[in-house]
Amino acid sequence: MKRNIIPEIKKELIYRLAQRECREDDRPLLAYREMNFAINPISTAEGSARVQLGKTDVLVGVKVQPGEPYPDKPDEGVLMTGCELKPMAHPSFETGAPSDDSVEIARVVDRGIRESNMIDMKKLCIEPGKKIWIVNLDIQVIDYDGNLFDSATIASLLALHQATVPASRFGLGDDFRMPASSWPVTATFVKIKDIIMADPTMTEELSADARLTISIDDGGHVRAMQKGLKGSLTYDEVSRAVDTAQKLTLDIRSRLISGE
Amino acid sequence: MAEKIKLINDDGLRTDGRKPDELRPIRIEAGVLANADGSAYLEWGANKVLVAVYGPREAQPKYLQDPMKAIVQVNYNMAAFSSEERVRPGPNRRATEISKITAEALENVIITNNFPRASIDVFIEVLEADAGTRCAGLTAAAVAVADAGIPMTDLVAACAVGKADGQLLLDLGKKEDNFGEADMPIGIAPRTGDIVLLQMDGDMTQEEMRKALRMGMDASRKIHELQTDALRRRYAVNFADMDDGEAVQ
Numbered sequence: 001m002k003r004n005i006i007p008e009i010k011k012e013l014i015y016r017l018a019q020r021e022c023r024e025d026d027r028p029l030l031a032y033r034e035m036n037f038a039i040n041p042i043s044t045a046e047g048s049a050r051v052q053l054g055k056t057d058v059l060v061g062v063k064v065q066p067g068e069p070y071p072d073k074p075d076e077g078v079l080m081t082g083c084e085l086k087p088m089a090h091p092s093f094e095t096g097a098p099s100d101d102s103v104e105i106a107r108v109v110d111r112g113i114r115e116s117n118m119i120d121m122k123k124l125c126i127e128p129g130k131k132i133w134i135v136n137l138d139i140q141v142i143d144y145d146g147n148l149f150d151s152a153t154i155a156s157l158l159a160l161h162q163a164t165v166p167a168s169r170f171g172l173g174d175d176f177r178m179p180a181s182s183w184p185v186t187a188t189f190v191k192i193k194d195i196i197m198a199d200p201t202m203t204e205e206l207s208a209d210a211r212l213t214i215s216i217d218d219g220g221h222v223r224a225m226q227k228g229l230k231g232s233l234t235y236d237e238v239s240r241a242v243d244t245a246q247k248l249t250l251d252i253r254s255r256l257i258s259g260e
Numbered sequence: 261m262a263e264k265i266k267l268i269n270d271d272g273l274r275t276d277g278r279k280p281d282e283l284r285p286i287r288i289e290a291g292v293l294a295n296a297d298g299s300a301y302l303e304w305g306a307n308k309v310l311v312a313v314y315g316p317r318e319a320q321p322k323y324l325q326d327p328m329k330a331i332v333q334v335n336y337n338m339a340a341f342s343s344e345e346r347v348r349p350g351p352n353r354r355a356t357e358i359s360k361i362t363a364e365a366l367e368n369v370i371i372t373n374n375f376p377r378a379s380i381d382v383f384i385e386v387l388e389a390d391a392g393t394r395c396a397g398l399t400a401a402a403v404a405v406a407d408a409g410i411p412m413t414d415l416v417a418a419c420a421v422g423k424a425d426g427q428l429l430l431d432l433g434k435k436e437d438n439f440g441e442a443d444m445p446i447g448i449a450p451r452t453g454d455i456v457l458l459q460m461d462g463d464m465t466q467e468e469m470r471k472a473l474r475m476g477m478d479a480s481r482k483i484h485e486l487q488t489d490a491l492r493r494r495y496a497v498n499f500a501d502m503d504d505g506e507a508v509q
Contacts, residue, residue: 235474
């Protein structure tokens with residue numbers, strides 16, 4: 001494990017800037033970085049998307065194949081989410097077994113998608129109890145500059161909405177569109193001492209005491225939350241963050257739906 | 261699931277007879293293991309959790325060491341026989357995530373600066389699972405760390421709040437967890453009320469989320485009393501009972 005650290009003096013700078021409601025990249029505290037996305041950059045995937053959030057760059061590919069259902073849900077498809085943090089994205093990432101961080105990212109992205117019922121799993125059943133479609137969602141981080149939770153979620157949503165279920169390839173009828181309907185977008189915040197900011201960069205994440213990711217669905221309901229890091233949050237901070245998340249995800253969602 | 265299971269009856273009671281804001285019975289015991297530096301056993305409804313703590317001891321392997329403070333490592337594990345379906349031994353992604361957030365919550369209250377290069381190792385073993393094991397594990401772990409004599413600014417107490425049949429329910433049971441609409445585990449440092457663990461999945465409006473958070477924080481304070489009570493039973497000395505009969509203030 002290589003530890004990713006930044007100098008204390010840098011942390012101090014980040015905090016002092018934040019006290020004046022400034023950030024290194026001149027953003028307001030609760031604003032997102034510029035986001036760009038490409039839809040279906042990978043032709044071998046059933047659906048894919050690449051999202052750049054500032055200098056963070058994430059590629060998500062969807063592969064769909066037939067498989068066996070879980071015994072407790074015999075007539076539902078299966079979603080499996082994986083995340084790879086590889087050395088190409090940052091020197092602190094290493095090859096080998098998935099790190100705690102990558103497991104957490106995959107599970108939080110998965111939770112937002114799963115809990116919103118964005119994918120109609122029943123439509124991914126081929127033969128109840130025997131055969132269903134397995135949707136593999138693989139998150140590959142290309143460049144890391146913070147906020148992998150949101151960038152990976154956004155790329156996953158785009159990739160899933162674009163995806164085709166390749167039924168003809170397996171002799172199981174005609175191809176059909178992934179039964180995906182809604183856009184459960186997440187908003188991630190970090191707390192540095194007493195200041196909350198949205199869409200943290202890597203240096204902001206490394207300066208942070210606590211982190212909070214909130215998944216909001218099309219109707220403005222909260223679908224998933226995850227607090228991270230060793231710092232704490234107050235009731236009021238969580239309450240305000242949910243409120244802000246609603247506004248931020250509204251903007252992101254409309255951009256994703258328009259596809260521009 | 262052809263038929264939806266009814267989780268709240270006409271009298272407003274839950275399948276196990278509890279009121280919506282009622283906790284399951286909780287019993288905590290501190291110092292139950294011989295070899296560990298600190299330990300705790302907790303029964304929470306049908307959950308049975310055993311926690312062992314070692315440390316502060318030298319962090320091994322050496323590259324894990326932090327020259328400024330102790331690291332906190334948590335291993336949350338469900339015993340193979342702890343669930344209706346056998347749990348395959350060894351780490352899985354769920355356990356990895358729970359271990360990580362539990363360690364982060366504990367690190368919030370452990371005074372790690374006192375022990376550079378050391379490790380505080382917490383082993384959470386779920387012997388019997390009946391929903392809410394991460395909150396049970398964290399609650400027991402905080403007692404075990406205190407039992408190890410490791411300096412802390414506070415304990416951590418945790419409890420989940422969920423939603424079933426459209427109603428907020430404290431401390432979800434197994435059925436409510438499986439068939440309910442939302443689950444939100446909450447852990448706080450009771451002295452300050454700071455939130456040190458927070459997760460949520462399901463479907464809640466913003467208002468429900470806020471109300472649920474309040475419910476969980478209030479319940480955690482009650483659980484905190486049981487934690488301190490467990491430590492008091494283990495360590496409090498009744499001076500009146502001492503041989504010389506001299507009560508010392």
